[in-house]
Amino acid sequence: MIHQILKDKPTKLFISFAAFFVANALIAESIGTKIFSLEKLLGTSPANFKLFGESGLGFNLTCGVLLWPLEFIMTDIVNEYYGPRAVRRISYTAVALIAYAFLMFYIAMGVPPADFWYSTGVKDGVPDMSKAFNSIFGQGMWIIFASITAFLVSQIIDVTVFHRIKKFTGEKKVWLRATGSTLISQLVDSFIVLFIAFKIGKGWSWQLVFAICLINYAYKFTMAIVLTPVIYFAEKRIENYVGHETARKMKLAAMGKEEE
Known part of the structure; x- marks a missing residue:
């Protein structure tokens, strides 16, 4: 049995994706306790702007955002080749292991x-x-609960939006379904974390929740656009690895279609 698994390239590829996905999520959660200044990192002056009546705001982000964009890219790649059930499986596995x-x-x-x-x-x-x-x-505990909840909900949304867009675009416009699903799911992710951890858990005002949410989302939005070419690079490498015909069959199966 194990020899068949190790010889099957799509299976080996999925195992690698799942392992990286879970490890990346766990690392992101672990390093998320540190807040860093994006302005200092880029060597620029503090933004010091005002949103929803909250002044003195800047791009102070959790270190977890350094890795989360990769998580959503992985979601789109797995979704493309293995379908929503596979994404849900690795998402549930990641949540269980993060909780553990x-x-x-x-x-x-x-x-x-x-x-x-x-x-x-x-x-x-x-x-x-x-x-x-x-x-x-x-x-x-509020932060932990918020983070796990946001991750799970945003993953489900990402999968749903991805496949709805793909039903209209077919195999074309990979950038649209990958970037579009990520932009929507990361907005939800940003809001849920802040709402549970800081609105409910810390009593933040709605103005502060929305202000910080937009700041975090601005970063995630930018990274989603910047990292879009990674999707195309990954698809090319996958097709080279498993073969064009196998990749085509994987995509059809991911969409729940029979081989044409």
């Missing part, structure tokens, strides 16, 4: 630290390693 990982983080935070470990980071400017560890991994 955060459970393990909390267990690790609760384990009594060794006495000598408290001060092992003093020379590096970390006076209490245990507090530092808990600070990094101890995200609030």
Whole structure:
């Protein structure tokens, strides 16, 4: 059985996609505790603009956004060749493993630290390693719940929009269904995270929620456009790997169609 799996290129490709998809999602969630300044990264002055009555705003983003655009690209690629059921399967797997990982983080935070470990980071400017560890991994439950919920809902929306566009465009206009589905799903993703984690969890005003949502979405919108050529590059590499005819059959099967 295992030999058949390892010899089948579409199967091996799906396993690789699923592994990268889950790993990328887990890493994005783990590094999401750090907020960085996009202006500083680009070497520009702080934007300092006003939205919905909220002033002094800038492009301060979670490090998770560095990886999430790749997740939506992977969704579109898997959707194109394996269909919505495959996307849902890897999405549910990712959510389950993210939840498991955060459970393990909390267990690790609760384990009594060794006495000598408290001060092992003093020379590096970390006076209490245990507090530092808990600070990094101890995200609030609202944020964790918000992130997982947003990820799952946005993935389902991405799949649905992708296939509805493809029904009208056929095999043409890959950029339209890939970018269009990503733009819609990432808007939903941005709003759900902020609504659950900060409107419900922290009592933010609607004005602040909408302002931060638009700032985050502006970045995601830009990245979705910039990374569109990656879809075409990936499709070319996939067809070279599995063969043009096999790729054609995979796309037909993904759409629930019989071979023509």
